[in-house]
Amino acid sequence: EGEPLQVAVKVTDYTGAALTNATVSLQLISDGNVVKSISAIHKGGGIYEASLDTAGLSGSFKALLRSSALIGGASFEKEVPIPVTIRPAWERYLPYMALGAIGIAVAVIAVLYLTKRKRVKPSG
Incomplete structure (x- = not known):
């Protein structure tokens, strides 16, 4: 296309x-x-x-x-x-779209992990 x-x-x-x-x-x-x-x-x-x-x-x-x-x-x-x-054009760009989706998923997981980690206070 x-x-x-x-x-x-x-x-x-x-x-x-x-x-x-x-x-x-x-x-x-x-x-x-x-x-x-x-x-x-x-x-x-x-x-x-x-x-x-x-x-x-x-x-x-x-x-x-x-x-x-x-x-x-x-x-x-x-x-x-x-x-x-x-x-179709999307078939040519499918590998790049997959990499972008993986990158976004990793970023979201990292943000959720860091947010959850900050909420946990060390017991002492």
């Missing part, structure tokens, strides 16, 4: 030559519906990059990487599905 889904892909033609005129997109799909999508940016040498914001999302998705280009006057398309799991 909130972590961007980053993808970099090299698009080539059937001879392996880099395609610099392709259209590349990344779609996040859940239950057959497109949840989010973004167009990739050509960085040079046929390398395309996309960073899809996943804020507010968690669960299992299919990321669909789609490229299309004109080669020799004909249009070609390629789709690559990628399974993706987006975890």
